[in-house]
Amino acid sequence: MTEQSNGGPTGDAPTNDGQQFDRLPATADDREVEGRATREEVLDWWDQRFAIRPETFEEYSFWEKGKGKIWILHGEVSSPIRIEALGMKFLRTRQEHWKPTTNAVQRFGREATKNVVELTREEARRFVRGEDQELDWDGDWGYLVATHDLAGEREPLGVGLFVHGELKSLVPKGRQRDL
Amino acid sequence: MEKLERYEPLVEEFDAFLDACQRPLPSVVRVNTIKATPERARAALDDEGVGWTGREWSDAVLELDTDNPGSTWASYHGWIHGQEEVSAIPAEVLAPEPGERVWDACAAPGSKTTQLAALMDDEGLVVANDNNLGRLSALRFNTERLGVTNTAVTNTDSRNFSLKPFDFDSFDKALVDVPCSCEGTIRKNPTTLDDWSLNHVRSVAGVQKGILTRAIQATKEGGTVVYSTCTFAPEENEAVLDYALDAEDCRLVEFDFPLDSRPGVTEFEDESYDESVRKAKRFYPHHNDTGGFFCAKLEVTG
Numbered sequence: 001m002t003e004q005s006n007g008g009p010t011g012d013a014p015t016n017d018g019q020q021f022d023r024l025p026a027t028a029d030d031r032e033v034e035g036r037a038t039r040e041e042v043l044d045w046w047d048q049r050f051a052i053r054p055e056t057f058e059e060y061s062f063w064e065k066g067k068g069k070i071w072i073l074h075g076e077v078s079s080p081i082r083i084e085a086l087g088m089k090f091l092r093t094r095q096e097h098w099k100p101t102t103n104a105v106q107r108f109g110r111e112a113t114k115n116v117v118e119l120t121r122e123e124a125r126r127f128v129r130g131e132d133q134e135l136d137w138d139g140d141w142g143y144l145v146a147t148h149d150l151a152g153e154r155e156p157l158g159v160g161l162f163v164h165g166e167l168k169s170l171v172p173k174g175r176q177r178d179l
Numbered sequence: 180m181e182k183l184e185r186y187e188p189l190v191e192e193f194d195a196f197l198d199a200c201q202r203p204l205p206s207v208v209r210v211n212t213i214k215a216t217p218e219r220a221r222a223a224l225d226d227e228g229v230g231w232t233g234r235e236w237s238d239a240v241l242e243l244d245t246d247n248p249g250s251t252w253a254s255y256h257g258w259i260h261g262q263e264e265v266s267a268i269p270a271e272v273l274a275p276e277p278g279e280r281v282w283d284a285c286a287a288p289g290s291k292t293t294q295l296a297a298l299m300d301d302e303g304l305v306v307a308n309d310n311n312l313g314r315l316s317a318l319r320f321n322t323e324r325l326g327v328t329n330t331a332v333t334n335t336d337s338r339n340f341s342l343k344p345f346d347f348d349s350f351d352k353a354l355v356d357v358p359c360s361c362e363g364t365i366r367k368n369p370t371t372l373d374d375w376s377l378n379h380v381r382s383v384a385g386v387q388k389g390i391l392t393r394a395i396q397a398t399k400e401g402g403t404v405v406y407s408t409c410t411f412a413p414e415e416n417e418a419v420l421d422y423a424l425d426a427e428d429c430r431l432v433e434f435d436f437p438l439d440s441r442p443g444v445t446e447f448e449d450e451s452y453d454e455s456v457r458k459a460k461r462f463y464p465h466h467n468d469t470g471g472f473f474c475a476k477l478e479v480t481g
Contacts, residue, residue: 059302060328072328073328073329073331074301074302074328074329075302075303075304075329077304077331077344077345077346078344078345078346081331081344081345082344083331083332083333083334083344084315084319084332084333084334085315085319085322085330085331085332086331086332087327087328087329087330087331088322088323088326088327088328089323101323103323103324103326106214106256106257106326107213107214107326107328128255150223150226150252150256151215151219151220151222151223151226152222153219155256157255157256174320175255175324177249177250177254177255178250179250179251179252179255
């Protein structure tokens with residue numbers, strides 16, 4: 001057992017420690033743990049993919065616990081911190097395509113203006129049941145914010161994966177409903 | 180029901196009380212203001228043809244005319260959360276403000292944690308602790324479903340809670356909604372009293388004393404601690420307050436709450452308690468058509 005993950009006494013390169021939350025480094029220059037996403041990259045990703053502006057997350061801090069699992073906290077705590085959960089699971093990194101969580105898209109996806117697909121009520125029902133469906137979409141392939149109209153405004157349902165003319169629902173089992 | 184007979188000396192209109200305990204509860208939800216305004220949540224329910232009745236004391240509490248509020252779009256989006264009316268009392272009494280540090284000592288499954296976060300506009304920090312790892316998954320599921328981002332979840336015995344992981348040494352406020360004998364939840368779960376015993380009441384009261392005293396210690400001078408249970412037993416209510424008043428630097432404070440209630444009792448069976456426990460409030464099922472509840476507000480004085 002080493003005292004901490006960031007630089008053990010043996011001089012090994014620091015690695016991710018699945019038992020604790022570490023704050024994401026601000027930029028690549030501040031990165032100590034190999035493969036860890038930076039705050040800048042996270043903000044860029046939401047901006048590039050969904051046109052959600054970096055200012056949206058000004059008051060939030062980002063954390064990694066579990067390899068590639070990024071969490072978002074409104075505010076700050078000391079880093080590292082060994083607790084069970086911190087804010088909300090936000091984004092999955094350390095894989096070819098980064099993937100946002102359903103809860104993050106429900107919370108922040110109202111701001112999205114790019115890669116947003118508006119579903120009819122019937123399509124929305126299929127989506128929240130967890131069903132895949134054919135979709136006429138001529139935008140980018142990959143992760144989309146799926147929305148429908150509720151109480152007069154567009155409201156995000158969750159994350160869909162669009163490939164080969166099909167919208168796959170990524171609503172996790174525990175969040176699926178028959179409405 | 181015969182297990183409730185011991186409260187006959189405390190409860191006015193005792194027959195009405197027993198009758199109410201045998202009726203099912205209305206289906207009540209709280210609007211999650213982190214994700215939707217009460218107006219928009221009501222509009223979504225209207226769109227779906229789900230009838231609702233408001234409550235005078237809070238525009239975030241709604242009675243629905245469905246037994247299954249989970250099967251609505253408003254619920255799927257985390258705009259509403261099933262929470263019994265009296266269960267919404269203690270967070271309102273604690274009245275946390277945006278930016279404060281608040282400890283929720285017995286947090287799972289998270290109805291009150293998410294309510295605290297909403298009252299704080301999701302700003303500041305709620306440290307949500309529970310000693311039961313299994314129940315923590317429900318807590319985490321609910322905080323994330325409701326879009327809460329200002330909560331840190333810990334898993335320890337609240338009696339020995341340590342602030343060591345954090346970079347501050349006391350909370351502004353604490354909510355102590357303790358495990359209890361749950362007599363007040365009989366309308367939701369008619370088998371609640373099947374395992375009732377005086378020994379259980381006594382043993383759970385010991386745990387409650389430990390959690391409340393730790394919460395007072397972990398809260399700054401001048402800070403607020405709210406103590407609540409969903410039971411009628413003075414052993415778990417006034418007796419626990421009486422113990423904390425002796426053991427820690429704190430005092431009970433008056434508070435208003437716009438539901439019908441009765442003051443805390445100073446005598447029960449062979450015991451008597453500090454006069455100030457009258458500042459606590461007892462909520463009985465027949466007065467507001469709710470579950471039973473007990474709530475006290477304390478100020479930390481040292």
